Amino acid sequence: MPTEVEITLLPEFAYSELHIRREAAKKLEIPLSSVTGIEIQKRSIDARRKPVRYLIRLQLFIHEPFTPVQREIHYPDVSTADSIHIVGGGPAGLFAALQAIELGLKPIVFERGKDVKSRRRDLAAINREHTVNPESNYCFGEGGAGTYSDGKLYTRSTKRGDVKKILDVLIHFGAKEDIRVDAHPHIGTNKLPAIISAMRSQIIASGGEVRFEEKVTDITVADGQITGVTINGKDNHAVSALILATGHSARDIFYLLHERNIRIEAKSFALGVRAEHPQSVIDACQYKMPERGEFLPPASYSLVEQVEGNGVFSFCMCPGGIIAPCATEQEEVVTNGWSPSKRNNPYANSGIVVTVDQQEFSRFGFEGPLAGLQYQQMIEKACWEAAGKTQAAPAQRMIDFVNGRKSATLPDCSYQPGIVSVKLDEILPKSISDRLKKAFVAFGTKMRGYYTNDAVLVAPESRTSSPVRIPRNTEDFMHPDIKGLIPCGEGAGYAGGIVSAAIDGENCAKKAALFLVER
DSSP, X not given: OOEXXXXXXXXXXXXXXXXXXXXXXXXXXXXXXXXXXXXXXXXEEEOSSSXXXXXXXXXXXXXXXXXXXXXXXXXXXXXXXXXXXXXXXXXXXXXXXXXXXXXXXXXXXEEXXXXXXXXXXXHHHHHHHOOOBTTBSSSSSTTGGGGGSTTBOOOSOTTTSOHHHHHHXXXXXXXXXXXXXXXXXXXXXXXXXXXXXXXHHHHHHTTOEEEESOOEEEEEEETTEEEEEEETTTEXXXXXXXXXXXXXXXXXXXXXXXXXXXXXXXXOEEEEEEEEXXXXXXXXXXXXXXXXXXXXXXXXXXXXXXXXTEEEEEXXXXXXXXXXXXXXXXXXXXXXXXXXXXXXXXXXXXXXEEEEOHHHHHHTTOOSTTHHHHHHHHHHHHHHHHTTSSSOEEEEEHHHHHTTOOOSSOOOOSOTTOEEEOOGGGTSOHHHHHHHHHHHHHHHHHSTTOSOTTSEEEEEEOOSSOSEEOOOOTTTOXXXXXXXXXXXXXXXXXXXXXXXXXXXHHHHHHHHHHHHHHO
């Protein structure tokens, strides 16, 4: 039986197997020669005291045979199997498709956007020409929003499914094995496209289909059962089980469901700004040293504060990252963040957002199932107008924002379409801007150096999660009113990130398979 042991190592030794073996043997007071193997369970940073160290938990094999665990995933040929239809090629849709193959079903994936390679040209057009393709952007296309959102793999959804299985699948398709053990694993936006492409290739090699630039424009229901979908307004497909994994920004799907009297519900979400600091500032805050050094990663942070009964919190923190333009329509501005695998950009950015709900929507006259969506649209359009009706974004230095003073100058910023000095409290609802102001001051007491005019706030961070929930039953995951229709992932309101969306995709595929068998 292996022995579990926890050790600490200086950063320069934390990835050296020899040093890990030596320290573990030393802690157990056994000869190094008696160690036959190690399996690292978790690796995390402890910056609470100097010097900063890594905490490593591992299984130590002593005087016993050791064979590294081989995790093999087999995808059979399903070219002649029964079909399962999936709308959306993001994390939920792709993992649903791969799970369907494992279960012996043929997945047919409809993706409104383009493949990863073709999608890049449209992203460049947003940054350089301020032109938004409503079908191909940072949210729509192969891999969905997850492809260009840093590839963070940390999740709290451990009770919903097998997180290790999700990580194993990503490793199978090209991710580094470190994601199994790092406390806050991530892949990097520059690495994700190749992994996503490999997943698509596997789906096709197994007999499944991935169809790009095929947008669902109608849904057919008969006698309480999903019977078909219309693609691009003309092509009709009969379906028996439809996994709807369209993502949090597919507003046309929400409007379509509402028009077809398919029940949807308004959902609370969070909205605010992107706060960008020089990475060196965040490093100094977290590591308590003037310079990070070459063996420590760029520091991250997680902050939360209750202000006037609402949570204000950091979201999608991207060390060494970039603020990206994530609008899905021309007359709106939306921001999000991502990081490359090395996290080696000079800035750190994070969403700082406030929870908003039906009470807030009602203040602006928005009622019914689309209230949150309409509230979100209102703010995104106001930001577009305030910054000059391009993809430039309104911005303000942090202390200037808190003090209600328009910034005379703005610092350099990673947001490529550009930023424009604006008083953000004149375009954000008062309930949001007032809470943000108090939260930034409070965050400054928690992280000395965080509250600074070297930080710039870029608005809005508005696509944290879906403002609409598509209801489903707890047991079979079906829409309560429509058999065979399975709402899935972030867009349906049941996930919040790559891993949780992937887990939900797998779970939905299992429910769909059971439905097809029992039909």
